Amino acid sequence: MFQQILxxxxxxxxxxxxxxxxxxNIFMIFVGAILxxxxxxxxxxxxxxxxxxxSCIVANVPGSDLTQPGGLFYYAYQGVELVIIPPLIFLGxxxxxxxxxxxxxxxxxxxxxxxxxxxxxxxxGAKALGxxxxxxxAIGIIGGADGPMAIFVTMxxxxxxxxxxxxxxxxxxxxxPLIQPPxxxxxxxxxERQIVMVQSRxxxxxxxxxxxxxxxxxxxxxxxxxxxxxxxxxxxxxxxxVLLVDRLASTAANDLMNVITITLTVAVGSTMEADKxxxxxxxxxIVLGLIAxxxxxxxxxxxxxxxxxxxxxxINPLIGSAGIASVPIAARVSHxxxxxxxxxxxxxxxxxxxNLAGVFGxxxxxxxxxxxxxxx
Amino acid sequence: xxxxxxxxxxxxxxxxxxxxxxxxIWGMSLVLYIFPYLNKLGHLDDxxxxxxx
Numbered sequence: 124m125f126q127q128i129l130x131x132x133x134x135x136x137x138x139x140x141x142x143x144x145x146x147x148n149i150f151m152i153f154v155g156a157i158l159x160x161x162x163x164x165x166x167x168x169x170x171x172x173x174x175x176x177x178s179c180i181v182a183n184v185p186g187s188d189l190t191q192p193g194g195l196f197y198y199a200y201q202g203v204e205l206v207i208i209p210p211l212i213f214l215g216x217x218x219x220x221x222x223x224x225x226x227x228x229x230x231x232x233x234x235x236x237x238x239x240x241x242x243x244x245x246x247x248g249a250k251a252l253g254x255x256x257x258x259x260x261a262i263g264i265i266g267g268a269d270g271p272m273a274i275f276v277t278m279x280x281x282x283x284x285x286x287x288x289x290x291x292x293x294x295x296x297x298x299x300p301l302i303q304p305p306x307x308x309x310x311x312x313x314x315e316r317q318i319v320m321v322q323s324r325x326x327x328x329x330x331x332x333x334x335x336x337x338x339x340x341x342x343x344x345x346x347x348x349x350x351x352x353x354x355x356x357x358x359x360x361x362x363x364x365v366l367l368v369d370r371l372a373s374t375a376a377n378d379l380m381n382v383i384t385i386t387l388t389v390a391v392g393s394t395m396e397a398d399k400x401x402x403x404x405x406x407x408x409i410v411l412g413l414i415a416x417x418x419x420x421x422x423x424x425x426x427x428x429x430x431x432x433x434x435x436x437x438i439n440p441l442i443g444s445a446g447i448a449s450v451p452i453a454a455r456v457s458h459x460x461x462x463x464x465x466x467x468x469x470x471x472x473x474x475x476x477x478n479l480a481g482v483f484g485x486x487x488x489x490x491x492x493x494x495x496x497x498x499x
Numbered sequence: 500x501x502x503x504x505x506x507x508x509x510x511x512x513x514x515x516x517x518x519x520x521x522x523x524i525w526g527m528s529l530v531l532y533i534f535p536y537l538n539k540l541g542h543l544d545d546x547x548x549x550x551x552x
Contacts, residue, residue: 257504367548
């Protein structure tokens with residue numbers, strides 16, 4: 124009888140996660156804990172990092188079948204794999220965003236393209252490291268600093284790299300307040316950082332209502348591969364700007380967005396299982412992603428410096444880095460760095476123009492990339 | 500025809516994509532320059548829109 128009990132206990136122990144745990148799980152649980160720490164104590168994008176960190180920890184506790192078919196995390200990931208979640212996020216982002224600063228100052232839109240040099244630095248770097256061109260393109264798009272677009276393009280080009288790319292994209296977006304300021308300060312003089320920009324014109328309701336229709340037509344016409352995302356962005360923005368359907372706009376911007384954010388963070392975090400995540404490719408992607416962010420920030424600032432020279436000193440080069448996208452984090456960084464130099468210089472609305480243009484810039488780069496590589 | 504999966508292909512893709520991004524964004528900004536002229540078509544009152552006309 125004693126032997127029977129012992130045998131049952133051993134059998135029971137073998138069914139727990141304790142029998143399957145290895146150092147990789149412990150390392151990834153530590154990584155998840157760091158993400159939670161950054162969210163809780165450093166306040167870096169808690170809406171994203173808390174969910175990613177938590178599900179990363181849970182996904183690395185062996186025994187749980189949450190990430191296996193039948194588990195809830197697995198179904199959350201299906202929303203990513205079937206490219207349902209990224210367009211819905213864009214719907215919410217559109218419903219939350221006032222494109223007025225971009226409409227008011229179209230000349231600054233060009234910074235949305237200038238700040239994307241990082242994409243191509245990372246792409247060439249990835250190709251040199253032996254990745255295929257499709258994989259390199261997916262890695263490069265991390266430099267677009269746009270999470271849903273990074274997921275969308277990766278699912279089309281290299282779905283097997285989604286965990287690494289999604290984690291790199293969202294982590295670096297959260298860490299932008301740390302990554303960008305040193306580069307911005309290195310490339311600008313104190314005098315340039317103190318430039319006070321002229322207030323932009325007021326954009327009328329009619330312009331704001333026409334904007335989503337015009338942009339949806341242009342993007343569907345010129346960039347069909349990324350049209351689903353921008354179309355949803357414009358649909359959300361139209362719901363916001365017509366003012367007639369407050370309930371729909373509010374649902375898209377709040378309730379739906381919250382549900383989708385929870386689903387997305389759980390999906391991304393649950394892909395960070397040690398056996399899939401811990402390899403040399405992950406390390407390469409993490410480093411290339413950082414290079415992409417640094418390159419994009421630098422090229423944006425340089426682009427704004429060139430515009431400043433041509434405008435006769437009217438453009439603060441700090442707003443250039445906001446062209447990398449990551450709305451509104453990058454614009455906030457430009458604003459904060461500007462405030463450090465001059466406490467009465469409020470750059471936020473000026474930086475929002477290039478910041479919003481950066482969303483289009485990433486979509487354009489991604490769309491052209493998909494078309495050139497031959498993916499629909 | 501698609502870009503070859505070589506180092507040269509990566510350079511070609513990068514150059515075309517980066518330059519074309521500028522052209523398309525520039526084109527979009529040109530469209531936005533026309534937007535102030537929309538106001539000549541009329542005026543929409545926020546309070547009337549909120550009230551459903």
